[in-house]
Amino acid sequence: TxxxxxxxxxxxxxxxxxxxxxxxxxxxxxxxxxxxxxxxxxxxxxxxxxxxxxxxxxxxxxxxxxxxxxxxxxxxxxxxxxxxxxxxxxxxxxxxxxxxxxxxxxxxxxxxxxxxxxxxxxxxxxxxxxxxxIDDKRCGFDWATEPGRLPDGTHDNTTRGFPFNYFTQGVGCVEVEIDVLTGDHQVLRADLLVDLGSSINPALDIGQIEGAFAQGMGWTTTEELIWGDSDHVWVKPSGRLLTQGPGTYKPPSFNDTPQELNVRLMSHADNKVVVHSSKAVGEPPFFLGASVFFAIKDAVAAARAEHLSEPSFVCRHFPLHAPATSEKIRMACADKFALRALHATCGAGAAADEDSDAQAAIARFEARGSY
CATH class of the missing domain: 3.30.365.10 (Aldehyde oxidase/xanthine dehydrogenase, molybdopterin binding domain)
Known part of the structure; x- marks a missing residue:
């Protein structure tokens, strides 16, 4: 990030x-x-x-x-x-x-x-x-100014100013396990490395990283918003938000956090434009939580390779939009039970598990939500 x-x-x-x-x-x-x-x-x-x-x-x-x-x-x-x-x-x-x-x-x-x-x-x-x-040269991006041109003819946006004083960067590596029968998932391990310059208070910063990671993880896995719309006509009136509290909107709990979470700060990193060479920590680690979503998608892809017999369907891009709820994971695994459920509810595909039309239907299907 x-x-x-x-x-x-x-x-x-x-x-x-x-x-x-x-x-x-x-x-x-x-x-x-x-x-x-x-x-x-x-x-x-x-x-x-x-x-x-x-x-x-x-x-x-x-x-x-x-x-x-x-x-x-x-x-x-x-x-x-x-x-x-x-x-x-x-x-x-x-x-x-x-x-x-x-x-x-x-x-x-x-x-x-x-x-x-x-x-x-x-x-x-x-x-x-x-x-x-902050120095004028390090803040203020003027959208109204026409960008300059580089020698190759492409836009040179530096002529419009610089929107940021500096960047906080990080990388995350996550191992997850999915249950192909229920769509449940567990985060087995997460390793995070974040560049915070020379941290003023490493204990506070690591706590902020852990919290931001958990928040980003919930955002991309469990925190689903359900509105009254054409996909949820039973939510009345149209436009009303159904998931208004913890009974329906699910932020991550202690059981959702990684079984092993390792956080390290880069050492000997300088940032001369800020107090004591430190760097900001509040929001930057948030999107590291999305690594859980991408790991889930990789796990789903592995399950699909076992369940789909048609090679063209296995290799094809498949839709899995965040948040990766249990229902979305379960149906995306595209096994014979998902196929039969799709056929029973939508009339899509054929009853035979090996039928190419049926496999095509389940390969491109994505659950619309958990309700």
Whole structure:
């Protein structure tokens, strides 16, 4: 996977932070991002702790408030650590620059609290507002601008700007097993490798990767949307969403997750355009979950090779659209039971399992859904 990081609206690629250093050596940070369980506050606190050379316990994050940091952007696009980590680092560096003359005249090893106290009595400001905006050259794609031309005559879209600051990339390898009689599947093992630059907090990042993978896996296997339409005329009124809760809409459960899940982060990877060479992690690993879908399709193809006697049907592309629900997997296996079910319900094909017309019908058939 290759996921571009930026808000596509150029003006949104900015963030602010307010940092206070207290005379006891503790630090209070307020930034424009919202903590929703993704670990943003923890990473911002780590940035401040690293800047001042203090323990993480000495940094406190105040909840986001517009009376502290105004005009903040939505916490979205996986870009919040990039924006608010850099803004926090900017504010910390401002304070450190003010402390530098004092620090140089104090004995080596003087604690931050002693330096801050000396600065207070010297009437040096121990608060700073930090700001960060992504470079104009690395954000803002102008759709209205006509693309340039390369020497071979093809479009050169770089003349329209760059939509992304950088890319978060990953690769996944998955082993699945399907039950050809029920259409059920199990993910036996998944191995994921993701480039997150120099991770600020590997534990948080690995947790985000695991969660995004599970979410993507559910999106492509179990999370089916059923609307009232020509295929589901019994859903009234037309256009109503039937799968509105966990009784009918099935996100993945603990039993659906891989029996063995291995996640590794690339080492010695740099990303010089973001705070401490890190990379965004929230959304990029999501589509790695689609590797489960593709593994299921490979397993179905293997089953079809055993069930279909006509070579042209075995080698032919067969439809299997996400999500790969149990019904879709079961019917796509194209065995004699699927053939008979198709004949009984749709009148398609012939009763004889080896009949070429019957095999052609089941080879191109795709279940419309689980209802």
């Amino acid at each position: 290759k996921y571009g990081i930026n808000f596509t609206a150029k003006f949104m690629n900015q963030g602010g932070a307010l940092v206070h250093l207290y005379t006891d050596g503790t630090v209070l940070v307020t930034h424009g991002g919202t903590e929703m369980g993704q670990g943003l506050h923890t990473k911002v606190a780590q940035v401040a702790a690293r800047a001042f050379g203090i323990s993480l316990s000495a940094v406190h994050i105040a909840e986001t408030a517009t009376d502290k940091v105004a005009n903040s952007q939505p916490t979205a696009a996986s870009a919040s650590t990039d924006l608010y980590g850099m803004a926090t680092l900017d504010a910390c560096n401002q304070i450190l620059a003010r402390l530098k003359p004092l620090r140089e005249n104090l004995p080596s090893g003087t604690s931050l609290s002693e330096i801050a106290t000396a600065a207070f009595f010297a009437r040096i400001d121990l608060s700073a507002h930090g700001f960060f905006a």
